[in-house]
Amino acid sequence: METIKIRTTQNVEVEYEIASVGDRILAYIIDTLVGVGWLIICGLVFALLLSSASPSTPAIVVLAIIALLPYMFYDLLCEIFMNGQSLGKKARDIKVIKLSGQSPSIGDYLVRWLLRPIDIFFYGIVAIATIAITGKGQRLGDVAAGTSVIRTTAVQKKNLFQVQLEENYTIVFPEVALLSDKDMALVRKLLAKAIEHKNEALLNRIAERAKEVMNVNPTMTDREFLKTVIKDYHHLTAGMEA
Numbered sequence: 001m002e003t004i005k006i007r008t009t010q011n012v013e014v015e016y017e018i019a020s021v022g023d024r025i026l027a028y029i030i031d032t033l034v035g036v037g038w039l040i041i042c043g044l045v046f047a048l049l050l051s052s053a054s055p056s057t058p059a060i061v062v063l064a065i066i067a068l069l070p071y072m073f074y075d076l077l078c079e080i081f082m083n084g085q086s087l088g089k090k091a092r093d094i095k096v097i098k099l100s101g102q103s104p105s106i107g108d109y110l111v112r113w114l115l116r117p118i119d120i121f122f123y124g125i126v127a128i129a130t131i132a133i134t135g136k137g138q139r140l141g142d143v144a145a146g147t148s149v150i151r152t153t154a155v156q157k158k159n160l161f162q163v164q165l166e167e168n169y170t171i172v173f174p175e176v177a178l179l180s181d182k183d184m185a186l187v188r189k190l191l192a193k194a195i196e197h198k199n200e201a202l203l204n205r206i207a208e209r210a211k212e213v214m215n216v217n218p219t220m221t222d223r224e225f226l227k228t229v230i231k232d233y234h235h236l237t238a239g240m241e242a
Helices: 021-052 057-081 087-091 106-119 121-134 140-145 174-178 181-196 200-214 222-238
Strands: 003-007 013-018 094-098 147-155 162-164
Touching (some): 013 222, 021 094, 087 094, 106 121, 174 222, 181 200, 181 222, 200 222
Antiparallel strands (some): 013 147, 094 147
């Protein structure tokens, strides 16, 4: 499993699994099928209109534009409005991210889209070769935009926990912002140790300390509380709060 480490704008290092070439090819195939499906539907509608009436040349041009524009700009618009994903990427649980830790801008998505024809030239050989050379899951468009394509599951340091990024996730404890990076690293380390050795006393002490700092009094168990805190903190620092 190839991974890359991204330092977020909150100075937290998050490790991601790089999307495999296979996943990216499957996502591309799905997106291609979506585009072809759209053109087929438009073709059937146009055929029906032509058989029932005799549209003028301007009307035909308008119909052609309606069919071609969504097809041409599909990838760009999807990534802009679906947070770095197209329907194919979403189906494969992969997405575009910025290596700087910031959210990709419209300009970044535009650069990827403009260089896409070069990347898919000669059955995608350019893209595959660039991905292999960079070692960061970057095709030519990604190199130019400073982006990469990763799986949506972030791998925490030392693999203590894995957190699934959720676009519509709602943070349970906003007070988690009171914890520092050092606090969270210690919570993860001690919680993993407590679970591994089935040390409930240690687990309870960690939870009580976190509650004290955050000034909260949750009704859930200490274990559930600490896991929720870790998940909240990850989404807060990764900028994934809905």
